[in-house]
Amino acid sequence: MSLNSDALRLFLAVVDAGTMSAAAEMLGQTASGVSRGLSRLEEDLGVTLLTRTTRRMELTEEGALFLQKARGIVASLEEAEECMRMVHQQPAGRLRVDASAPVMLHCVVPHVAEFRRAYPAITLELTSNDRIVDLMEHRSDVALRAGPLTDSTLHARPLRPAPRWLLASPDYIARRGEPKDVDELLQHELLGFTQPESLNVWPLRHAGGSSFAITPTLATSSGETQYQLALRGVGIACLSDFMVRDELADGRLVKVMEHAYTDYLQPLNAVYYRNTQLSRRIACFLDFIAARM
Structure with a gap:
């Protein structure tokens, strides 16, 4: 049996890509070539690494064990290559x-x-x-x-x-008005996160403290989705400053309840x-x- 790093990298690519065709695209090979390479590796090892059907592939018990070892070997090879390159700065x-x-x-x-x-x-x-x-x-x-x-x-x-700001489009404010306090804020369309819940705690100063937990009327898994929704006048979002500097500068978004902002900075x-x-x-x-x- 003679293994080489190309065979290990091919196996890792198939596992990470999930399909032969995706792995082939990643490696710049044909799907049939990847399939043959994987079969040769399994023959050399004398075990089946992946069970393959027309719909999906799954690691066998031996495949899962080999995957862990293969990742370590490839990582060590890359580290060795890195050390050699470091000699030449x-x-x-x-x-x-x-x-x-x-x-x-x-x-x-x-x-x-x-x-x-x-x-x-x-x-x-x-x-x-x-x-x-x-x-x-x-x-x-x-x-x-x-x-x-x-x-x-x-x-x-x-x-x-970065600080986080409460933001809405001028169109939304023209239609719904700007909330003056957290009680009025609760009457608005609030754009929040499905998870984690900590991102639905907005940095707002009010009678109960310096943070305010909202219940979103529209929840997303992505801050970028909220950014697009806010631009289109769907509701009020709490977004990081680095996302909205240009939009604030050109007026496509405006700050909401600015008088209640705290000095919180998101790490x-x-x-x-x-x-x-x-x-x-x-x-x-x-x-x-x-x-x-």
């Missing part, structure tokens, strides 16, 4: 960055072209998830997360925190595992993004 290799859609679109995407010019040897992979994901499960090297952190196994680098952190050595490509990405935020 050239940050290079694949960098997987995960963030919620608003953070990705408003904090990362505007700077990607400049980053690529500065570090052409780094291959970026950008993914968006509006829920907190497991970095290992999603094969992410670093994630940008808004809000308080709860996972103590992660190392965090604080980035610039924004870049996180990665404590038990992994910070590679040069992660370090240069964090330095680059921090400087621009």
Whole structure:
């Protein structure tokens, strides 16, 4: 039996992509070529790694065990390659960055072209998830997360925190009027989150304290969806400042109940595992993004 890193990477691509055709697209191969490669790997190992039907694939017990080992081997190979590149002081290799859609679109995407010019040897992979994901499960090297952190196994680098504003379109205010206090606010269309509930606590000063828990009349899983709904006059949303600077400047959105704002700043952190050595490509990405935020 003779295994090589290409066979391991092919297996990981099939598992992560979920289908032969998606893995083939990821690897730049044909679906039939990927299928043959996986079959050869199973023959070399003498086990079935994946049960395959016309609709889906599932890991066998042996496949799940091999997956864990294969990820570790490929990660070690990439780390060895990274060490060799570090000798020449050239940050290079694949960098997987995960963030919620608003953070990705408003904090990362505007700077990607400049980053690529500065570090052409780094291959970026950008993914968006509006829920907190497991970095290992999603094969992410670093994630940008808004809000308080709860996972103590992660190392965090604080980035610039942002205030959250209550916002609506001028059209909505013209139709419904501006609420003057939290009692009037409850009579309005409130755009909130399906989860986590902590994002439905708005930073508002009132008789009961400096925060106010709302019950959304329309709930979404994405801040970007709320942003689009607010622009279209559907209701009032509580959004991070980095999402709406241009819209506030040109009047497409206006602040609501500004007299009740607090000095709350929503944390924004870049996180990665404590038990992994910070590679040069992660370090240069964090330095680059921090400087621009």
